[in-house]
Amino acid sequence: xxxxxxxxxxxxxxxxxxxxxxxxxxxxxxxxxxxxxxxxxxxxxxxxxxxxxxxxxxxxxxxxxxxxxxxxxxxxxxxxxxxxxxxxxxxxxxxxxxxxxxxxxxxxxxxxx
Amino acid sequence: xxxxxxxxxxxxxxxxxxxxxxxxxxxxxxxxxxxxxxxxxxxxxxxxxxxxxxxxxxxxxxxxxxxxxxxxxxxxxxxxxxxxxxxxxxxxxxxxxxxxxxxxxxxxxxxxxxxxxxxxxxx
Numbered sequence: 001x002x003x004x005x006x007x008x009x010x011x012x013x014x015x016x017x018x019x020x021x022x023x024x025x026x027x028x029x030x031x032x033x034x035x036x037x038x039x040x041x042x043x044x045x046x047x048x049x050x051x052x053x054x055x056x057x058x059x060x061x062x063x064x065x066x067x068x069x070x071x072x073x074x075x076x077x078x079x080x081x082x083x084x085x086x087x088x089x090x091x092x093x094x095x096x097x098x099x100x101x102x103x104x105x106x107x108x109x110x111x112x113x
Numbered sequence: 114x115x116x117x118x119x120x121x122x123x124x125x126x127x128x129x130x131x132x133x134x135x136x137x138x139x140x141x142x143x144x145x146x147x148x149x150x151x152x153x154x155x156x157x158x159x160x161x162x163x164x165x166x167x168x169x170x171x172x173x174x175x176x177x178x179x180x181x182x183x184x185x186x187x188x189x190x191x192x193x194x195x196x197x198x199x200x201x202x203x204x205x206x207x208x209x210x211x212x213x214x215x216x217x218x219x220x221x222x223x224x225x226x227x228x229x230x231x232x233x234x235x236x
Contacts, residue, residue: 001175033217040222042158049208049226050150050158056221093158097220100172102148104158 002026002096004105012113019081021108023094028074031098038097041070041079044107045090053092054079086112115139115225117209122230125199135192135209135227142190143167146212148223149183149194151205151232159205162194163212163220177203199234206231 003026013019029038037057042050052061054070057077067082081088089112094105121133135147149161162173162183171183182195192209207230210223 031217031219034215036215036221038219038221042223044158049210049228050223051226052222052224055213061222061224091157095158095160095223097222100163101174102160102163102172102220104150104160107157 001101002029002099002103004094004096004103006092006094006105006108008108009106010109010111012111013081013084014113015086016083017113019084019088019110021079021092021110023072023077023079023105025075025077025096025098027098029096029098030074037073037077039070039072039077040095040097041068042093042095043088043090044093050093081110084110084112115211117211117225117227119207119209119227119230122207122232124233124235126236127200127234129199130195130197131199131232133194133196133207133209133230133232135194137190137192137211140211140225142185143187146214146220147183147185147192148210148212149192150208150210150223150226151203152208152229153202153205156205161207164192166214196232199232201234204232204234 007022039057041054044050058070091107148163164183180198184193211225
């Protein structure tokens with residue numbers, strides 16, 4: 001199974017500042033046939049189901065604000081919130097779709113400093 | 114609007130069975146793969162299972178393989194999760210989620226989620 005890790009476990013960022021979350025997979029999630037990384041990012045607010053933010057490591061889901069961006073390839077990925085807003089307080093998860101079981105990272109909690 | 118509504122959760126004794134349902138509306142159900150994801154109290158997300166659009170392909174999390182069975186009824190637009198031999202560690206909120214599959218027949222995201230149904234396994 002592919003093991004997903006995230007860092008940090010939590011972070012506190014001032015409003016308007018940048019938040020950066022890292023995700024690492026135990027093996028590459030890059031599919032060579034189409035050069036796509038099968039890595040998605042989700043946002044989960046308390047009492048709500050997760051919301052898809054990013055897929056293929058860097059493609060923003062329709063309707064997601066452009067302050068959210070994803071980058072990385074192979075085994076190392078980053079979710080960046082360029083200018084943190086109050087409504088971005090949540091737990092963020094990465095998930096790999098390279099091979100079953102489609103494992104999630106443990107989550108990163110983002111708070112306001 | 115696109116909607117997924119889970120049901121069937123509850124309190125069950127260890128070793129017993131439960132069947133979860135996910136009723137869908139607002140979209141054409143049959144072309145989409147469907148997933149179950151769970152979240153234990155205060156914990157992170159754990160992917161449980163996926164079923165292909167036509168039900169012919171199914172994959173499971175290691176810890177539930179052989180005990181849980183995912184199925185679907187495309188005529189009724191319902192997803193199911195049959196859970197047998199339940200254990201206390203299966204206690205969680207269970208979400209159904211609509212999946213995406215690309216032109217390479219690979220899954221790549223869960224774009225619509227239900228609100229979840231709570232399963233508690235305890236004597």
